[in-house]
Amino acid sequence: METQRLAAESVEAAPLPEAPQAPAAQADSQPKTRGRAIVVTSGKGGVGKTTTTANVGIALAARGARVVLIDADVGLRNLDLVLGLESRVRYHLLDVLEGRAELDDALIRDKRVPTLWLLAAAQNREKDDVETAAVQALIERLREAYDYVIVDSPAGIEMGFKNAIAGADEAIVVCTPEVAAVRDVDRVVGLLGNRVDVKLVVNRIRPALVRKGKMLSVDDVNSILRLPLLGVLGDAPDVIVATNRGEPVALDENAPIGAAYRAIAARIAGEDVPAPAAPDEPAGFLEKLGSLFGGRR
Amino acid sequence: MVEQVVQWFRKLFGGETSSSVAKDRLRLVLLSDHLALAPDVIEALRRDLLDVISRYVEVDEAHSDVSFEHKEAGIAMLASIPILAMRAREPQPEPAADAAEACSSAEETSILEAVSPNGRSDNYGRRPRKRRRRKASGASQTAPAQ
Amino acid sequence: MKARRIVVTSGKGGVGKTTTTANLGAALAQGGKRVILVDADIGLRNLDLVLGVEKRIVFDLVEVVEGRCQLRQALVRDKRFGENLAILPAAQTRDKTAVSEEQFAGIVRGLAEMCDYVIIDSPAGIEHGFRNAVAGAAEAIVVTTPEVSAIRDADRVIAKLQDRKLPMRLIVNRVRPEMVRAGEMMSVDDVCDILSAELLGIVPDDPEVIDTTNRGIPLVLDPTQRLGAIYIKIARRLEGEIIPFTQLGGGGFFSRLFEALRAG
Numbered sequence: 001m002e003t004q005r006l007a008a009e010s011v012e013a014a015p016l017p018e019a020p021q022a023p024a025a026q027a028d029s030q031p032k033t034r035g036r037a038i039v040v041t042s043g044k045g046g047v048g049k050t051t052t053t054a055n056v057g058i059a060l061a062a063r064g065a066r067v068v069l070i071d072a073d074v075g076l077r078n079l080d081l082v083l084g085l086e087s088r089v090r091y092h093l094l095d096v097l098e099g100r101a102e103l104d105d106a107l108i109r110d111k112r113v114p115t116l117w118l119l120a121a122a123q124n125r126e127k128d129d130v131e132t133a134a135v136q137a138l139i140e141r142l143r144e145a146y147d148y149v150i151v152d153s154p155a156g157i158e159m160g161f162k163n164a165i166a167g168a169d170e171a172i173v174v175c176t177p178e179v180a181a182v183r184d185v186d187r188v189v190g191l192l193g194n195r196v197d198v199k200l201v202v203n204r205i206r207p208a209l210v211r212k213g214k215m216l217s218v219d220d221v222n223s224i225l226r227l228p229l230l231g232v233l234g235d236a237p238d239v240i241v242a243t244n245r246g247e248p249v250a251l252d253e254n255a256p257i258g259a260a261y262r263a264i265a266a267r268i269a270g271e272d273v274p275a276p277a278a279p280d281e282p283a284g285f286l287e288k289l290g291s292l293f294g295g296r297r
Numbered sequence: 298m299v300e301q302v303v304q305w306f307r308k309l310f311g312g313e314t315s316s317s318v319a320k321d322r323l324r325l326v327l328l329s330d331h332l333a334l335a336p337d338v339i340e341a342l343r344r345d346l347l348d349v350i351s352r353y354v355e356v357d358e359a360h361s362d363v364s365f366e367h368k369e370a371g372i373a374m375l376a377s378i379p380i381l382a383m384r385a386r387e388p389q390p391e392p393a394a395d396a397a398e399a400c401s402s403a404e405e406t407s408i409l410e411a412v413s414p415n416g417r418s419d420n421y422g423r424r425p426r427k428r429r430r431r432k433a434s435g436a437s438q439t440a441p442a443q
Numbered sequence: 444m445k446a447r448r449i450v451v452t453s454g455k456g457g458v459g460k461t462t463t464t465a466n467l468g469a470a471l472a473q474g475g476k477r478v479i480l481v482d483a484d485i486g487l488r489n490l491d492l493v494l495g496v497e498k499r500i501v502f503d504l505v506e507v508v509e510g511r512c513q514l515r516q517a518l519v520r521d522k523r524f525g526e527n528l529a530i531l532p533a534a535q536t537r538d539k540t541a542v543s544e545e546q547f548a549g550i551v552r553g554l555a556e557m558c559d560y561v562i563i564d565s566p567a568g569i570e571h572g573f574r575n576a577v578a579g580a581a582e583a584i585v586v587t588t589p590e591v592s593a594i595r596d597a598d599r600v601i602a603k604l605q606d607r608k609l610p611m612r613l614i615v616n617r618v619r620p621e622m623v624r625a626g627e628m629m630s631v632d633d634v635c636d637i638l639s640a641e642l643l644g645i646v647p648d649d650p651e652v653i654d655t656t657n658r659g660i661p662l663v664l665d666p667t668q669r670l671g672a673i674y675i676k677i678a679r680r681l682e683g684e685i686i687p688f689t690q691l692g693g694g695g696f697f698s699r700l701f702e703a704l705r706a707g
Contacts, residue, residue, distance in 0.1 A: 045455065045567035046458055050592065075569055075570065076454055076569060076596050076599060082592065084322075087367035123330050124334045155457075155566075156567060179656070179657045180489040214654040215654065243592065244628075244629075245318050317626065320633055323591055323637055326595060327598050
């Protein structure tokens with residue numbers, strides 16, 4: 001069966017976890033309907049696309065959904081690194097598209113959350129090498145077997161971006177509270193056009209600076225963009241530590257920002273999670289004093 | 298060796314800091330990236346490897362392959378080189394009494410014979426040419442031990 | 444050609460190329476050099492915003508290339524620096540394939556006749572936009588942060604620069620000394636070691652910088668901004684002065700207190 005063939009991990013044979021009892025609204029664990037194809041993009045680089053793709057993807061998979069993540073940043077791949085899977089990459093997207101490898105061989109199954117797979121980008125090729133029609137066909141094929149196909153777009157609006165959005169009918173645009181990022185998202189939303197359902201994630205909000213008037217608020221950002229808000233994320237050093245280790249923060253029960261990513265995943269899955277909670281406050285004065293004497297933040 | 302001692306030390310004294318984990322991962326991933334980006338270097342490496350191995354055995358060049366794999370402690374090179382035959386040897390004359398004892402073991406003898414007279418290996422997978430008798434000063438070749 | 448032609452690049456997006464270009468240019472200009480900044484991020488221009496001149500753009504780089512205006516007409520002068528600082532803006536409604544490498548190099552050569560420094564703000568990536576930005580440059584500044592993705596991409600870009608035999612130096616941006624001390628962030632030494640690069644500057648993380656870029660105020664113009672002094676040091680190093688690097692995280696109790704409170 002197509003489903004089993006695409007799902008087979010050629011190396012490991014970790015059994016699939018029991019699908020959680022899903023309420024009618026969710027349909028997470030039944031891949032009988034066509035899966036959703038979502039692109040994560042932004043225009044501006046460095047705002048958190050890859051981190052968002054990795055964490056939202058793994059959070060969705062942790063809920064039992066079958067998720068495949070695709071790194072579209074040909075030449076400068078990093079989704080593998082953020083997920084901690086960099087040492088397991090054997091074949092990549094272009095190997096599959098150009099017939100040098102089967103999809104089964106290229107898909108890397110995450111050992112921590114066995115319903116998550118990664119299709120890595122090529123490191124030694126260029127974005128122009130990818131044919132848009134071929135990517136679209138691949139995504140269509142993947143949608144038959146997975147609940148979510150999530151594509152991590154590169155920065156910019158050139159060929160890499162165009163290929164990343166091909167085949168997606170939903171988009172998550174990631175924006176930081178700075179004028180340059182807002183301007184770029186605005187351009188990207190214009191290019192996405194009407195056929196794509198676009199939602200916004202605001203990343204790296206620092207409530208203390210917003211209060212002092214030294215940072216744009218979520219409302220400031222969205223008064224310009226006017227997009228449905230999917231989530232608000234703070235600027236957490238936890239993310240840097242998580243990326244250092246290759247352990248996505250969405251798996252960390254103790255990190256508030258992990259909970260924020262899990263909340264975004266829940267909203268994507270259709271759950272009615274209340275309005276984005278305020279991101280965690282940065283450390284107060286006493287905590288900072290404590291950190292001088294060797295304690296953790 | 299030092300690397301392994303350092304890692305053991307770290308593990309003994311509790312978990313590694315995330316920055317040291319990051320450094321280790323980066324070193325490996327950069328090595329892997331560089332290897333992926335240097336097909337010409339890898340091809341040169343493959344050629345040199347084949348040259349050396351061809352001195353001892355005849356190989357199937359067309360199906361030879363060199364690749365790199367991530368292992369536990371780092372990246373390992375894997376070479377897959379199909380061997381077709383041992384190198385054919387010519388019958389040797391009786392050894393002279395004062396045969397130069399530059400080689401003492403049988404293996405060294407056969408190694409010497411596999412190398413062409415001017416000291417370089419030039420048997421690129423081809424059948425070995427008839428070797429000229431080597432006339433070293435006062436020495437003749439000892440009988441090969443099979 | 445008279446001017447030094449420097450490209451500021453990184454591979455990874457969002458590490459601070461535009462902020463570095465703007466502030467380094469401003470520091471050099473304040474020090475008396477004539478500086479022209481070039482925004483090579485066609486389609487997603489931001490250098491004009493960061494310098495606060497976005498409302499005064501009349502012509503852009505693409506229009507110069509297409510012959511619809513003279514090079515001088517497209518330059519937007521930043522009046523806060525007298526005659527010393529100007530920018531050649533990118534086009535916003537086109538993309539990077541609108542200009543070829545030869546055309547870009549020609550523009551840079553033209554600008555080099557008019558000033559002491561041409562500093563080119565490269566877009567993210569290593570493709571068309573990057574190749575344009577590098578064409579016509581004689582040296583490079585690579586900007587990275589102490590994070591794995593940024594360093595990996597910087598490594599890639601450094602290899603590309605070496606292919607073109609461009610001398611390069613490194614700026615490590617957004618260093619958080621308290622995280623480095625806690626072993627949660629790689630140190631500047633770690634970064635230079637991994638990349639085998641010569642250091643030009645260390646810039647600590649300061650979330651208030653976003654406010655200055657939002658407002659279009661270069662840091663050197665605001666005396667309350669300690670980062671302004673750092674960019675001035677980088678400018679002086681560029682000019683050839685030997686200036687020791689600020690030991691982030693190595694000072695005594697009060698400097699660490701100050702760092703911890705400001706850096707956050």
